[in-house]
Amino acid sequence: MRTGGAVKTDSALSPGTPDIGRLIRLPSRTAGWLDSPGADPDLPSVPPPLRPNRDSLSVLLVEDEPGDARLVQLALMGCRKPAFAVTHVSSLTEAIAILAGGAALDVVLLDLSLPDSTGLDTVARMKDAAPRIPIVIMTGMDDQRLAAAALEAGAQDYLVKSDDPERTVGRAIRYAITRMASQIERETLLRRIAQQQRTLMTEIDAARAMQFDLLPRPERIDPRLAELGLEVESFFEPSLGIGGDLWGCLDCGGQRMSFYSFDFTGHGIGAALNVFRLHALISDRWTPDQTPAETLRLLGIALRGLLARGHFATMFLCTIDCGRGEIEWASAGAPAPLMIADGGVRFLDAQGVPLGLSADPHYRNRCEPFPPGAALMIYSDAITDAPKEEGDLFGEAGLIALAQEMIDRTGRSAIADLIDAFQARVRMPLEDDMTALGIRRLAETP
């Protein structure tokens, strides 16, 4: 529909502003990160209110000596702020029954020599019955070793009965409660951290599975590889679960197939997200009749506006034409691939500005014969940048020497053998994402 002239309308979304098309981004209403993603419902979000600064505290006194019990009760009766409400029992069995009845208690004062339990066993049984209630043990003598062992067994503090209870019991109770509170707080925090760690690992596992799903699958490409007489051997290992590398292949139809490998700066989640970006761009911008240089230029321009400063991707892209027996390629700063033919190994001529560094990138197509028996090895810089045991880097020199050694020894250049030998020569684990891809034209095309 065509309309003539300027039409003036009031904008319902932002009244009072002129009619100019624009994007309004509303600010986020959260800190951007859930405090406890996928939280365990059993996990208290804050430590329980176990604090000694209440006006009144409930004390369970477990003491079979009436005289000792009386002394403690008298001492506690004299206390204000907090005041103590004391329940007195004479055996561990009675004490456990009270706890089992669900009584709200703040602290247990526990004699270690009871008719039905003695020594450290008393602490252990009480702990089993009420793991979160602070325990102050009462001993008849000033036995530091027994006291230390009782603290080890789970008590929070101890009292020596011969000491003046009026002076010591209130302090011991408050101290035990504070100590228990920090113990619970620490345990809760540890559980929360462990829970968040598990959640994060699950997320990264899911992201890793998605990244591996981007890789070509044998069941999809094997029929075409069989037609073309190509054997492809690949190794892909992100250093942090997920990473900034990827390789892939693109079917040009007829006798032609394209292969690529790319590598973003950095590694981990940021680099992995960029991998998904570039993978989507390749699906969007690639056509089978484009030359490698044209494709790299389109990808470079598209990525230029998307990446953070100083970030880029190196990429190698080649098309193997099995009908003409040729390989055509262009490179955006990727490590120079190895050409393996006639029993010799050499680096392909590969230069070009990495994707994202130039607003107007230009790439050069190169072409050479790729006869049956020839093989190409494409790899990420994790290989050349890997430190050897002596500290210097494996380098191009290390790689070409290794490849030549393998060919001389086995007559071929299998990626699996190459990686085994490489890993034996460098310091593992690698700190970078690693991709290695071997593409071989089989001597006898079926």
Place this chain on the structure above:
Amino acid sequence: MEKRGIRYRLVDDDDGLTVALEGRLDFAAERQFQELLADLVVSHRRQVRFDLSGLSHVDSVGLGLLYIAHEDLGKANIALALLRPRDTVLRMLELTETTKVFAITR
């Protein structure tokens, strides 16, 4: 094993500043290099030269840092030149055609 990060020395010339970098320009050197760069941007020199002869390695993060330096110094009208890269570093600069963007003196 080589120590992580970079070390550098500044040499004042008549017409500019030469920064002799040592160690490895890689992800571990990022913060240090950014701090150095912030100082260079406000140095009011006409030219800054990075002497790379002491650098054993530049990784992809390091290359990104050189591009950031090129951009930031350029905005401040400071010319940036790279001096004397070792063979392996020069190889990386050639593969990525960084040699076309920077003035490099062997």
